[in-house]
Amino acid sequence: MAKKPEKIQRSWVPQRRAFERENNNQEFYNSWPWRKFAKRFKANNPLCVKCLEKDLVVPVKVVDHITPIKAGGAKLDESNCQSLCASCHNSKSSGESRGYGVKSR
Ligand SMILES: [Zn+2]
Numbered sequence: 001m002a003k004k005p006e007k008i009q010r011s012w013v014p015q016r017r018a019f020e021r022e023n024n025n026q027e028f029y030n031s032w033p034w035r036k037f038a039k040r041f042k043a044n045n046p047l048c049v050k051c052l053e054k055d056l057v058v059p060v061k062v063v064d065h066i067t068p069i070k071a072g073g074a075k076l077d078e079s080n081c082q083s084l085c086a087s088c089h090n091s092k093s094s095g096e097s098r099g100y101g102v103k104s105r
Pocket residue numbers: 048049050051058084085086087088089
């Protein structure tokens with residue numbers, strides 16, 4: 001009984017790695033290519049599209065990925081992006097995890 005059980009294979013390590021990948025999105029949103037892309041996208045799409053549907057003219061605050069990156073959406077593709085204001089982006093982000101709910105006015 002002299003051996004210490006130190007060489008146990010930690011099978012949970014790879015799983016943890018996969019989990020960490022989600023945090024890489026934050027890195028991406030701070031990256032140069034994205035900032036440059038978002039700046040140009042905002043210039044081309046200066047209004048929140050969700051508000052426009054309700055006949056509201058609200059300046060864009062964030063460039064949102066229609067198909068989220070973590071769901072395999074294209075990162076730097078304008079056809080996968082939409083302009084949102086802060087409140088529309090917040091309601092979309094909070095709605096994504098529980099399925100998209102109908103937002104009351
Ligand atoms: Zn909006």
